[in-house]
Amino acid sequence: MTNRRSFLQTALAGGAASVFITRDLYAQASGPIVIGHQIELTGGFSSWGYWHDKAAKAAAKLINDGGGIAGRRLDLVTEDSESNPATGARKLRSLVQRNRAAFIQGSVHSGVMLASIPIATELKTVYFSTGEATEATGSRGSRWAFRTGSDTYSLAGAAAPWAFANLGKTWTMIFPDYAWGHSHHQEHKAVIERLGGKVHDPIAVPLDARDLLPYLTRIPQDTEVLFSVFFGAQSVAFYTQAKSMGLERTMKMYSVSGTIEAIAPEDMDGAAEGVTVVENFPRSLAAKDDEFHREHLRLMEVDGVHAREANSRRVYAKSHAWQAWENMFLLKAAVEASGWRTKRDDPALVAALEGMEMPNSLAHPQGAKTLRKQDHSGMVDTYISRVTGNELKPVQKVAKETLATALPPRFDFSTQAL
Amino acid sequence: MAEITTLALNGLAWGLIVALIALGLSVIFGLLDVINVAHGDFFMVGTVLAWVAVDATGSFAVALVLVPILGLLLGALTERIAIRPVLSTIVLTVVSTHGLGILMQEGVRATFGATPRRLVAPVGGTITLPGDVQYDVYRLVAAGAAALALLAFFAFQQRTRFGTWMRAVRHDRETATTLGIPVARVQLLTFSIGAGLALLGGVIAAPITTVDFRAGIEILPTCFMAVVVGGLGNLPGTAAAAVLLAVTEGVVSAFLDPSAARIVSLCLMCAVLFLRPHGLFAGARA
Structure with missing residues (x-):
């Protein structure tokens, strides 16, 4: 039952709330x-x-x-x-x-x-x-x-056809067992199979694994292209251990920029030599040499070859x-x-x-x-680069217009109500 | 068959390295009743110091000698600052070492950086195994070094006066005190040795894995599994369990997905806990 006191309390509370709401808006x-x-x-x-x-x-x-x-x-x-x-x-x-x-x-x-x-x-x-x-x-x-x-859709759409044509037709994919890795696998598999290539069973590696040899021994010997997706320490472990097994002698190593992100090939002492990498902002200034890129690198305090920070060993x-x-x-x-x-x-x-x-x-x-x-x-423009002499050097550019044509939108969010 | 051979050999090699690291954990638990959850981070510091030593001197041998000595010093310092004040309460040692682990990780991240590094193996090349599999020679060298270090530790424990003191303190701390054994000093050196073994493991493993501030997080559960399966505080049991688990995982990997092989290892550990709650080699300790 509403009486005068409760009415006043409600009114005051409502007034206070409206002050806060108005402030928020x-x-x-x-x-x-x-x-x-x-x-x-x-x-x-x-x-x-x-x-x-x-x-x-x-x-x-x-x-x-x-x-x-x-x-x-x-x-x-x-x-x-x-x-x-x-x-x-x-x-x-x-x-x-x-x-x-x-x-x-x-x-x-x-x-x-x-x-x-x-x-x-x-x-x-x-x-x-x-x-x-x-x-x-x-x-x-x-x-x-x-x-x-x-995203994995655009990276696969931009670069996998080039890799299929230039690196090989029989693929094996090895990646960390979480969303990013599986997403790359699904998108690349779709492209390679559509082009008529063969994709072996995927090798998903637990995120905490550092001894990758049990996984590397599962790579079929007829593999022509080994597509790897790792990041950080596991990436260094992958390149080191794959190199020690001599995998690069029998198959082409192909990857996305995430695998070598924030890592300079020279810091891996040759373990990443010869790896082909898909980038969307090339590490090498030479791949997109214009005033905006140069000024951006200056403001970020990194060089135009390794993208290494001027006052540290960090790599952009x-x-x-x-x-x-x-x-x-x-x-x-x-x-x-x-x-x-x-x-x-x-x-x-x-x-x-x-x-x-x-x-x-x-x-x-x-x-x-x-x-x-x-x-x-x-x-966006996509760049395909290769580690040569411990530097990422540009090999091919895929223009954004090509990407937009090759990758029609699969979802339309613009019709959703806000 | 060729794949089984490769994976079993790799399991043996990796198992010996893990055994060395896990032994340090078991030494600290068995003698001090300290559950050192920072043990993996001591291993990580070993990998980082190895990289720094090799970067500065160009010599892996320097790292192999210098880093374990630094480990002994780091262990002694840790025991005095983080362990001794809470030694009477086992739960507090978990809290204390957990905090220590965070400090070590963030300290390395702040100084060494978050970027993982590669330490080039001092011995290069591969040998050809059945099935034309190329196997890294350094892994065999590392396994041999780990085995030598294990043997040296057990010889030290069995053949030296200090080793006898260590065993006496583990057996009965009060009686050891009445016999004039300097228990506090034994505890200090025991923790130091445990830390030193972890750092030595870090030096040996660094060229195989990576050098990075999170390296200890991944190795710790494997070490705990070895300690549990081998029997808490049972030093030979821990070493044997580490090798057994790694070889089992390696052999099973030939038939199943490696992730499934890890599950088999965990099931094995559960079975041991059910059937022999004091560890697979509990009898050996008695």
């Missing part, structure tokens, strides 16, 4: 724009996370020095996923709910990324995936999730971390194009992102690209 309309960065500063991906952090911070500084986003300061708030999906998901909630991040530059760890997309969707927050598992802009994607860079995780740089500028462009002021304007911002063109520039040093409207995937 409007208080940020003129203040800084917060972008949350969910990265791997510790754990298995920390050698990559360092570069994602550095790239995002450098881009944010450049944007703020140039007047910010629509005249508002960009505040970059960083959270460490610890390379752990559960932790990453928790940190994502923290970024949105505690730090009030308007947009999220997301994880490169496919497990973290796939755990985060449903949460970003639930929180109605734009989330940029950086990892490669195709599900992020596929079966587990949503209208809130975007990816400027490559270039084929992935460029997204942390470019997505800052992409968000700036989308905010300014859509007239975004608060989260209420998100539908207009999402619509602006869908199909957005990015010109080759300092904002987009990887090159001109399109964020395809239907599947929210970046159509």
Whole structure:
């Protein structure tokens, strides 16, 4: 039963709540724009996370020095996923709910990324995936999730036909037993079999395995192309142990940039010599030698051959971390194009992102690209390089137009309601 | 048959290296009742120091001599700072060594970096096994070195006065004290030896695996399996169990997926825990 006292209590509570709600909706309309960065500063991906952090911070500084986003300061708030999906998901909630991040530059760890997309969707927050598992802009994607860079679908579509024609027709694939590895296997297998090649049973290696010999002995001897997908320490273990078994003498070694990301071939003392690698931002400046690329490398303090940091032995995780740089500028462009002021304007911002063109520039040093409207995937130039004399040297470029034609969108998120 | 030979040989070689590392864990548990969950990180520090030593001097032999000595010192320091204050409560030793492990990992990440490195083996080349499989000669050298280190440890334990003290303290700490054995010093040196064995294992294994701040995380469960199957604190049992588990896993890998072979190993461990809860070689200890 309502009496005067309970009515007053309800009214006061309602009034207080409305003050908070109003603050949430409007208080940020003129203040800084917060972008949350969910990265791997510790754990298995920390050698990559360092570069994602550095790239995002450098881009944010450049944007703020140039007047910010629509005249508002960009505040970059960083959270460490610890390379752990559960932790990453928790940190994502923290970024949105505690730090009030308007947009999220997301994880490169496919497990973290796939755990985060449903949460970003639930929180109605734009989330940029950086990892490669195709599900992020596929079966587990949503209208809130975007990816400027490559995924397993585009890497397979761009480079597997070239590898099939130039390296061999009989393939074996060896990869870590988690989302990223299986995704690469499925996409490459589909391409190779469509071209008439033979793909042996896959070899999935537990993430904690360091003695890979039991797995390497399972590689059929008629294999012409050994497609490997590893990262970090397991990658070094793979190249070292494959070399010690002399596998490169009987088969061509083919891989994606993740396998050699943040690792200089010269630090592996020849173990990676001859490996063909698919990159989307070539480590070698010579592969895309223009003023924007050069300036980007200068700001990131790395050289144009090994992409090694000037004051350390670190090697730029270039084929992935460029997204942390470019997505800052992409968000700036989308905010300014859509007239975004608060989260209420998100539908207009999402619509602006869908199909957005990015010109080759300092904002987009990887090159001109399109964020395809239907599947929210970046159509980017892809480069095929080979480790020669302990350097990654360009072999072939696959233009983004070729990629867009060869890879029709398999999903259409643009029709989903926001 | 050729595949079985290769995988069994590899299991034996890898098992001997694991035995060396697991022995350190067993020494520390058997004599001090300390469950050292940072043991894998001592191994990791061994791989990193080996890389640094080889990078600085160009000599693997220097690393092989210097790093275990550094391990003894690191172990002694750890015992005084992180173990002795909590030695009376076994649970606290788990907490203490867990924290120590995090410190070691993050310390290496902050100084050495997160990028994995390769340490080139001091002995190159391969031998041809049946089935035309090329097998890395260094693995055999590493297995031989690990076997020698194991024999040296057991000789030390059986033939020296300090080894006798170690066994006496493990058997009955109070009686050892009344007999005038310097128990505190024995504990200190025991922990040092355990850490030294882990670092030595790191040096030997580094050219096979990788040098990276997370290397200890992967090796620790394998070592614990060897300690459990061999019998807690049973030093020869631990070494034998490490080899047995690795050879079993290797042979089973010839018939099943290697991941399934790992499951077989875990099932074997469960069976041992059910049937012989004090370990497969509990009788040998008695």
